[in-house]
Amino acid sequence: MSLPTVAPMAMAGAGHAHACGHAHGDGCDHDHGGAQRSPPDAARNVLIRARGLTLRRGGRTILDHIDIDIAPGEIVTLIGPNGAGKTSLVRVLLGLERPDAGRVERAPGLVIGYVPQRFDRDSAIPMTVSRFLTLAGKVDPLRAQEVLREVGAERVAERQLSHLSGGELQRVVLARALVREPRLLVLDEPARGVDHLGEADLYALIGRLREERGLGVLLVSHDLHVVMAQSDRVLCVNRHVCCQGVPETVAQHPEYVRLFGDAARAFAIYQHHHNHEHGLGGEALPSERPPEGGHPRA
Amino acid sequence: MLEPFLLRALVAAVGVGIIAAPLGCLVVWRRMSYFGGTIAHGGLLGVAAGLALGIDLTLGVVLVSLLIGALLVGLGRQHLVPSDSLLGILSHAALAGGVVAASLLSGQRLDLMGYLFGDVLAVSGIDLVWLAAGGAVVLLVIGGLWRTLVAVAVHEDLAAAEGLPVAWAEAALIVVLALTVAVAMKIVGVLLIVSFLIMPAAAARPFVSTPEQMVALAAVVGAVSSAAGLGLSMSVDVPGGPAIVLVLSAVSLAAIGWTAVKRSG
Numbered sequence: 243m244s245l246p247t248v249a250p251m252a253m254a255g256a257g258h259a260h261a262c263g264h265a266h267g268d269g270c271d272h273d274h275g276g277a278q279r280s281p282p283d284a285a286r287n288v289l290i291r292a293r294g295l296t297l298r299r300g301g302r303t304i305l306d307h308i309d310i311d312i313a314p315g316e317i318v319t320l321i322g323p324n325g326a327g328k329t330s331l332v333r334v335l336l337g338l339e340r341p342d343a344g345r346v347e348r349a350p351g352l353v354i355g356y357v358p359q360r361f362d363r364d365s366a367i368p369m370t371v372s373r374f375l376t377l378a379g380k381v382d383p384l385r386a387q388e389v390l391r392e393v394g395a396e397r398v399a400e401r402q403l404s405h406l407s408g409g410e411l412q413r414v415v416l417a418r419a420l421v422r423e424p425r426l427l428v429l430d431e432p433a434r435g436v437d438h439l440g441e442a443d444l445y446a447l448i449g450r451l452r453e454e455r456g457l458g459v460l461l462v463s464h465d466l467h468v469v470m471a472q473s474d475r476v477l478c479v480n481r482h483v484c485c486q487g488v489p490e491t492v493a494q495h496p497e498y499v500r501l502f503g504d505a506a507r508a509f510a511i512y513q514h515h516h517n518h519e520h521g522l523g524g525e526a527l528p529s530e531r532p533p534e535g536g537h538p539r540a
Numbered sequence: 541m542l543e544p545f546l547l548r549a550l551v552a553a554v555g556v557g558i559i560a561a562p563l564g565c566l567v568v569w570r571r572m573s574y575f576g577g578t579i580a581h582g583g584l585l586g587v588a589a590g591l592a593l594g595i596d597l598t599l600g601v602v603l604v605s606l607l608i609g610a611l612l613v614g615l616g617r618q619h620l621v622p623s624d625s626l627l628g629i630l631s632h633a634a635l636a637g638g639v640v641a642a643s644l645l646s647g648q649r650l651d652l653m654g655y656l657f658g659d660v661l662a663v664s665g666i667d668l669v670w671l672a673a674g675g676a677v678v679l680l681v682i683g684g685l686w687r688t689l690v691a692v693a694v695h696e697d698l699a700a701a702e703g704l705p706v707a708w709a710e711a712a713l714i715v716v717l718a719l720t721v722a723v724a725m726k727i728v729g730v731l732l733i734v735s736f737l738i739m740p741a742a743a744a745r746p747f748v749s750t751p752e753q754m755v756a757l758a759a760v761v762g763a764v765s766s767a768a769g770l771g772l773s774m775s776v777d778v779p780g781g782p783a784i785v786l787v788l789s790a791v792s793l794a795a796i797g798w799t800a801v802k803r804s805g
Contacts, residue, residue: 336701356701367569367693368748377691378702402749403694415698422702 288313289352289426289458294344295334297327304330306482307344312426315456317448317472319489321463322479323501328462329359331479332430335460352426355419359430359462361411365404371414372399378422389417394443409440416444420451426458427451445472545661546774552663552671553770553784556724556736557762559675562682562755563720564737564762566713568745569693573738574624575612576717578631580733582608583721584638584655591645598670598722605718608634613714635730658729658781660770667726674723678716685709690751728781736762739788743795746802765791 288311297305304327312318320328333339335346336356375386390396395413398406406414412432419427432444449472451457463469469476469489476492478484478501485495492498542550567576582605590600612630616623642650651659682689688709691699700706724733744757769784 333697336697338697338700354701356698358695358697358701361695361698364569364694366571366745367690368745368750368754369694370749373750374694377687377694377699418698428701 288347289349290335290346290354290460292335292344292346295331295341295346296343297330297334297339298342303481305334305341308479308483310335310477310483312458312460314425314458315452316474317452317459317461319461319463319469319473319476320479321469321476321492322484326480328479329430332428332460332462336428349425353422353424355422355424355427357412357415357419357427357429357432361415363404363406363411365402369403370400371395371403371406371417374403374414375418375421378418381421386417386421389421390414392420393417393447412440412444416447424457426460428460430462432461545663546770548663548665548668549660549780550767550770552668552727553660553766553780554763555668555671555675556727557740557764557766558759559671559678560720560724560736561740561759561762562686563678563713563716564739564741565744565751565755565758566682566689566693567717567734567737568741569690569751570713572713573734574627574631576737577734578612578627578634579605579609579714579717580721580725580730581631581634581638582718583725583730583733584642585634586638586722587650587655587725588638588641588645591642591650598674601722601725602718604634605721606715609714609718613710638730654729655725656729656731657779658725658727658732660727660773660780660784663727671723671727674719678719678723681712681716685712689713693751728784732781732785735785735788739785739792740765743788743792746795746799761791762788 291311293309295305295308295310296303308331310318310331320331322328330339334341336354337346371390372383372386375381375389387396387399390399393413393416395410395417398410398414401410403411403414416429416432419429427448429448448459448461452459452472461473473489475486476489477486478492478495478498480501484497484501485492487495567573583601585608586601586604587597588600589604590597593600608630612626615626615630620626621629639652642652642655653659654662685705685708688699688704688706689712691702691704692706692709696706720737721730721733724736728736740758740762741754743761744754748754748757765787766784769787770780772778772787773780773783
């Protein structure tokens, strides 16, 4: 079975009228459909590109003219306070939610691996981990095994999904995203319910995937302490993009400091210790850890 | 040798047991039993509509059940009332409306009890043809969309983000529910159809580890219980549909009891 076919540069947003995402009066005569016909040159090296995303729900503006690009091999981290619209932005990018204005363009045939924020275990449906992986499409059983090993979940392959611990479930959901051989990995708060060692593992794995396969990664976090040193870009979102840049720049941006206050300073300190801590954690880990584990950029 | 009417009853009852298995599992996984019951109640209104319009009654049932399904989904999206209240309203509106309309239209000649609880011993050859054709469509549609249907039952957003045809699968589920109601109504009646869906699935759940195993075991439970219920109905001369449902109830309660014992031990 071929993977989800997304029309080249598919438009997830409102395709006409106010698709340009800025408020305009009667004089708007520029071409709204230009990107729909063929990928513009500038977009050739971008996996996903969104312009002017605006989302309103129940009279509230959740997203306000957000622009975002993710290129292959790039790790982009979304941070922002609770309720800032991070998950909504992800949902719009994935096509789960229609924006009121703006548009989302995807590279032709883009396969996205998605790790949602919530995954409720449900014992009503019998489901082994192996079978769960094959829900992602036609999956070679050997490849599925390999991916489970990669995320450190090979021991639970025949267990019921409903019997997994939070950390195990998180790894298995990540395996399902990876088994589809995505070019873009979207993780919504992947460190939730994972213990500290598991978290270090997870970020090491994400870094490795980026280096080895050139995956683009979009990472959502509400926890400033987990913003990775290896993020290429951090977008600080609070309905709109407050500021963006490499982690160090964002941490010192006045908008960012205003939003997070004391927590912002803690983040800056964490930056200094990041590589060190992860390196130690990696070496001390038991066999559950993937063999080639460790911080790729330590 | 079985009497022809008894043979037809046996084929019909076992057939419904098998056809209902995959749909029943989906209904259990999606927690849609009330939804299924509401669509089933629409069946009686469908009989009345068929009588009023002078069209085939089975077609009437399919159309009205589809209408109720569309209404449920459409109104549900508006979030005007809690979804179980909406189901309660439409479910009983359809049931009461069906009884009133059927009585008005046919005087006292309509076999109301037969439509409510089924009359498996009165199944005709034509009914069996409908059952075979409708059942084939139901199984083909579910089979064709199986991966999506299971993926949505596990995690809808994940399925949608992976590009699976989630909206199609949702619509197809309503269509096959309506079809199942239409072909099973004569045999088990609108009030008992849901038990054919959920009881075999519930009975199978503790003994399986994949969705497909659950469907297979539910089909076996449904078929065997139907035959046993029919035997019970013949031997003590009680209505067939309720007798089958009693057997199904006993099997699913035993399975639940077994789960409880296993968990505590």
